[in-house]
Amino acid sequence: MIHRLIRYFRRIKLPVRLITLMIIGVASWFVVVSCGTLDGKQLGAKVPADLVADYIYRIIWSERTIYGKHVVQRLKDENVVMASEHWQQEKSLPLPAQMFRMSSELASENSAFSYGAISPWSLNQNNSPNTEFEERAMQNILETGLPYKDYQVKDGKKYFSALYPDKAVSAACIDCHNQHPVHKQRYPQKVFKVGDVMGGILVNLPIEN
Ligand code: HEC
Structure with missing residues (x-):
């Protein structure tokens, strides 16, 4: 499965590959940051x-x-x-x-x-x-x-x-x-x-x- 994905990825032209990698990078950053914010909200949890x-x-x-x-x-x-x-x-x-x-x-x-x-x-x-x-x-x-x-x-x-x-x-x-x-x-x-x-x-x- 992974091998097939890599092979498919190699067939794509270099600029498209770079753009795809950038999109994946930005998306991962977004997920990490939003989880961080979620943690921040949790830190604000009230203690009686x-x-x-x-x-x-x-x-x-x-x-x-x-x-x-x-x-x-x-x-x-x-x-x-x-x-x-x-x-x-x-x-x-x-x-x-x-x-x-x-x-x-x-x-x-x-x-x-x-x-x-x-x-x-x-x-x-x-x-x-x-x-x-x-x-x-x-x-x-x-x-x-x-x-x-x-x-x-x-x-x-x-x-x-x-x-x-x-x-x-x-x-x-x-x-x-x-x-x-x-x-x-x-x-x-x-x-x-x-x-x-x-x-x-x-x-x-x-x-x-
Ligand atoms: C060697 C003397 C000494 C011992 C032993 C001592 N105290 Fe005191 N205690 C004082 C003094 C002097 C003060 C006032 C301190 C200040 O200036 O606030 C005080 C303050 C207090 C206060 C606040 C009210 C007050 O008297 O001004 C409480 C409650 C208290 N002590 C309870 C205890 C308990 C419980 C123990 C044992 C675990 C204990 N003390 C042991 C001398 C002592």
């Missing part, structure tokens, strides 16, 4: 906002866990360097919570996208729930221990927001918070126990109308 928030939360959670375990805890165990709240003055490592806040500030610079940790028993006052959504979501995760998601309008902009429970996974969490001078002064009644929801990780995704 709640799934995007879940993915972002997974990154936040894993980075925080790895920093706590493989940097802070390991260097402390090996007597290399400690983590402390006044890390700049004391030449120590930033606490996981501070590392987390600094990255979240950088990630949300010049952008409506933001994330952070909030709590009704916050050590840093900037981390207190302060929108209607944040208060409702916090109430909800404290009662259920499950993530809470909804749309909200903040400063005239629409967001899909999600709050994930931040639990006291180890004694280190509760020891540091319960004994912190700010905690003792502001929330003397609140004594965290291991397993308690200490606050939440908030993800705000700006969305188009």
